[in-house]
Amino acid sequence: MIHKDLPFSQGEYQRRLTKTRAAMDKAGIDVLFVTDPSNQNWLTGYDGWSFYVHQGVLIFPDDDPIWWGRRQDANGGVRTVWMDDDRVQGYADHFVQSTVRHPMQDLAQRLRNMGRATGRIGVEMDNYYFSAKAFAVMQAELGDATFVDATALVNWQRAVKSDEELACIRKAAAISEKIIDGLLERVEPGVPKNQITAEIFRDGIRGVDGAWGDYPAIVPLLPSGSDAAAPHLTWNGREFQKGEATFFEISGCYRRYHAPFCRTLFLGKPGDTILRAEAALTEGLEAGLEAARAGNRACDIANALAAPLERAGIERGARCGYPIGLSYPPDWGERTISLRAEDETVLEPGMTFHFMPGLWMDDWGLEITESILITEDGPAHTFCNRPRKMFVKD
């Protein structure tokens, strides 16, 4: 007897399926093939580190989804999806990383057998793990089908979170706070960076009362000094040094939901340049939170942030945030809305973002960020509750 431990109610999964089917209908899609692991999980509950081989979920207008993947991973499928076991289908192992066969040949055969091979098939052209080759094989195998680009179609359905989802993000946020509290306590000059990273992982995965920690979709990022100019460097074995700022970009994770959170720690006495930047950045964050209201647009947040930064002579080239929620590596963003001047998406209650105005300058960096919730009225709610500043240990 298999024990299932689904994180959400059946009503929640039906809500997601109904929304997705409406979007399919609007796009004229008969069958949707979902390869993004986050979308697979959101729709079916599938959870496993098997996205390194070809797999996906088929969504139909008129029948339950099918999870399809490597045969050995079908064992994980029947343990994690809400559908009946016969909606979990596996392909033979000789398709795996073969030089002569491709798993999409198996998928195409299944679609033909179901009589679903001649309609309009939606594929996530620019979502993760849908390779150029996978699409080429589908095209070659399914000559009577019409392919529709369904990039981010499911991701857009995820933008507004349900109460069940928000409860997960709140637990992730409690873990994020614990991680930041721990590292602010532990980091000192002379401590090797990997030792701090080890404790970040330990704190995150031990979790907090009532919430065991899962792996975040991005590993901790903690570059120091001049290296903090580069936002995505990971750690090494060097020691923290006096006179350097280090930003810590981390996220707790609960049932694959994230609440990314960054704080910067300066060891020693910070100079005027970074102090002025800190003042402008915190002013910009406050202004952005005020602008992050239902009915306003994504760009309003970005523009509110930009004003005090520009007054301080700081020009940011990058967007200042993205939606967050359920994610798998390599990204904890949802890849739909971007908080930037050109994005006029209207903000709705229940949307969640990582408001992330990192400053990556020529030879230093500063990150102070918040994961936020758009509420019914008033400014955005922050999921974490810690002083919005650069911390200093002198």
Next chain:
Amino acid sequence: MIHKDLPFSQGEYQRRLTKTRAAMDKAGIDVLFVTDPSNQNWLTGYDGWSFYVHQGVLIFPDDDPIWWGRRQDANGGVRTVWMDDDRVQGYADHFVQSTVRHPMQDLAQRLRNMGRATGRIGVEMDNYYFSAKAFAVMQAELGDATFVDATALVNWQRAVKSDEELACIRKAAAISEKIIDGLLERVEPGVPKNQITAEIFRDGIRGVDGAWGDYPAIVPLLPSGSDAAAPHLTWNGREFQKGEATFFEISGCYRRYHAPFCRTLFLGKPGDTILRAEAALTEGLEAGLEAARAGNRACDIANALAAPLERAGIERGARCGYPIGLSYPPDWGERTISLRAEDETVLEPGMTFHFMPGLWMDDWGLEITESILITEDGPAHTFCNRPRKMFVKD
């Protein structure tokens, strides 16, 4: 002044480039666009968690490589690659996850500007992070180019490891041993699974003397009891229970090099079925190690393993191993050779594999594995040195 900390000598990077250029020449490729993060690092040293946006390395027959990616990640590029700074090129942030622009438009423009847009361009059609959309945009932008499928072309050059690479794998293996020793000590009935996982990460990232730990390309896998039928389930907050076997699939990681290693722990008194399977599996492992000799073929290892398993009535449907070395998520395999009956690749000294004959049965699982090195003569060398058995705590 930027401090570079390249893990390998310039001679080592030149060796890799020379091999890759020879393979390009053989395949008739004028320019190779490398998107697989492992291949990018192997060729240039690039290291950062930025592979969630489009990026890659261009390899030419007659000039140094170019690393190309998001502008903010060019800051990480100049800090981690061996090439001169002008060989690191960034695209504007408005290309990132845009609904109206695509980063491949920027890459195409650069190829046109270099006069490299009309030849035979190799692309990694089925490597990670080269999306169907990325290829479609390249085809649309570069109408005068001929595209050549270069899937795994670079991966194949990585199969035989240099001494510098083997030194990294040995350090990763020392970390793997430390992780397994720690969890065998700590796991007891009643201990929550995520608490053990937290210590696995801590041990792995703290590393061992002289080797700080990096993040492995796959998170620890540790399903118990019936769930061990599913090879790729991750952890949860449930407690270990008496009467259950749990396999632990982990890897230490040093400078992105891996030495995957699995052991199984039974809490309580194991039954006859799993004991018989253990005996057959260890006999198969010994036979496989004996067959893993230079001059033999990949299938010889698989066939040697299969014989004692078949005598015990165990039929494995899956391949029993793959090459290992430098990797990024989502996979620590190299995706070239597979240890299975149909793969006749001849084994060469310096090849490294995860010899991984996991047993995933209907309602239980067992993993005892070794990371191995093909030597000049004699059977394979194992990187880790721990009893090759199922551990039991009664």
